[in-house]
Amino acid sequence: MAVTIKDVAKAANVSPSTVSRVISDSRHISDKTKKKVRKVMEELGYHINLNARGLVRQSTKTIGIVLKYSENEAWNWINPFVSEVIQGISAHCHEHGYSIMITTGRTEKEIYSDVVKMVQGKQVDGMIVLYARKEDRVVPFLLEAAIPFVVIGKPVDRIHEVMYVDNDNVQAAKDATAFLLNQYHRKIGFIGDNPSFQVIQDRLEGYYKALELEGISKNPAYVKFVQNPEDEEKILDKFLKLEHPPTALVISSPLQGVGVLKRILNHGLHVPEDISVVVFNKTLITEVSIPKLTAIDTQTYQLGYEASKGVIELIHYPDTFKRSVIISARIEPKESHRSLQEN
């Protein structure tokens, strides 16, 4: 088949071990020999077999990515969040010569076995988990397998045992709400998706905290969760039928953001004239939206980049302290908000 290290060795009149050492640029080999061997490698068109190397080195210089599993299949990849995170991971991995392998499973069970295959099959040196979910089997498995990994998002359960990178969602939501308060909004609504995610709980908490600081009491009528896109309509209806409809909204996803935007228009109202909107996650969507959405930049790319830094560090120094990285989020004022007071 292909030309192997032995072929090169034979042609260069050296031993296979010498060739191997030339490949890894060992300092035990004389420059003359290196030159000679390299020339032969060139001539023969040699390329290393990474399977063989992986076998003996017990390392493949590959990291696996566990893609987010979502009931709503379409939202997986389409969700720009995933893309951007992977961008970040990819960038850092490349800098360190690591390859990337991704899960292909669609259901929770499939994904789990993908992970097992990657890890036990020794296909990867480390893993990055793109979500944090209650009662998930992946994280416990990875802990058990004692393979380096980091999760993006805040793992609910064994938080002190795993390294994770996340935003401070409480703080971010607090900031977002405070931003609106500073613009003299007093009636602020909150829209989140599935409240079973920790993210949503945290953001809700931050939202409440900011209100509290201003002495505004919790108003359940201002807080809604949309489980599927159709809910948006109902929710907006309810909001607008209130005696005092909210003048501003904090929304936990860009997709919902544009959805709400559209419903608002349908009601003959305008953003930001009639109602201000701040959404979580600055993404392509918030940029191409008209008006551009004032969004919380959670620095998704950076999230991925740091996660990658984490695993690779863990791979090289397994005893690294499992520090957790908080990526700061900051609000990026665009066009979907306005101050209630014309200064």
Add this chain to the structure above:
Amino acid sequence: MAVTIKDVAKAANVSPSTVSRVISDSRHISDKTKKKVRKVMEELGYHINLNARGLVRQSTKTIGIVLKYSENEAWNWINPFVSEVIQGISAHCHEHGYSIMITTGRTEKEIYSDVVKMVQGKQVDGMIVLYARKEDRVVPFLLEAAIPFVVIGKPVDRIHEVMYVDNDNVQAAKDATAFLLNQYHRKIGFIGDNPSFQVIQDRLEGYYKALELEGISKNPAYVKFVQNPEDEEKILDKFLKLEHPPTALVISSPLQGVGVLKRILNHGLHVPEDISVVVFNKTLITEVSIPKLTAIDTQTYQLGYEASKGVIELIHYPDTFKRSVIISARIEPKESHRSLQEN
């Protein structure tokens, strides 16, 4: 380290070869032995080492994906096209037990060496190339290496030697243009991105063809290429300053579509009242845009799915006829166009 086939063999009182055959469920092994061995595997927590298997089988059941390279880094992953294609690939790969590995390179050179590494390093059994570009080194390399691969898009050069899956971009653009012509538009503009991509050339050709059928001659003033987002402004300016500005536009990417949408609004004009817009690639973006963009559904997911079908077929039957698959594209009328004639 981990428990190997030999450990299992020892514990089960059989030879390693027997264990191996149990794993592959060989019919040369008695059911009794299989049961026994499987039980031991279970007890010992055995899992196969895919590196070792890859080494001897000369196959890893992994396919590599060459991500599109773009000068404008941000457009890579963010571009929903890529995400959807990968979704399709991923789905089919999973059905056949194949894993996925993606390139991490940012520049053309980096990507090329990623590919070489994957292929020569025997990390993958086949490849899918997510773009077709003139004077690209990847496709020639893959041909040379004689590894199964399929490109998504129409390879310009050695078209009869490679298997590809693509839309009929000429036809699609022709349809799109005809669609507008049917709505009594006569002054139709075309906006594409990098004209070095075959896609753009094809779409341009289809655009011209449709016009020709109506006896409308080519007008270079109506055809523009935007290389970076800032160009959109200039282009629109030029269009609008024409004596007869276009009443409709065919745009080759959803991202550009929303960009142009915004610029049009900036000029105090409205879509579709003042100008109709049809964009290529129905994606999340075109759906969340306001108004929803009338788009050509190129069935991106299907593109990926078929590509995957292609490689895996080539892997199993190397002598498969290198058929090329054309995924039909059809226009999905939404809200960004109108007829010039009030019926």
Add this chain to the structure above:
DNA sequence: CTCATTAACGCAAACGTTTGCATCAACTTT
């Protein structure tokens, strides 16, 4: 009862690297 057939399994050689240890020549040192 002998011989050919088959079913079930073991042997051992690959697959292409890496790496600890041994070797050996050429230099230093004393």
Add this chain to the structure above:
DNA sequence: AAAGTTGATGCAAACGTTTGCGTTAATGAG
């Protein structure tokens, strides 16, 4: 000049599978 040191390379055993071929015992045919 002998002993020790250093530098450059080779030997051979791993790494964990797969698989062609050989062996054995049981079965069937004649």
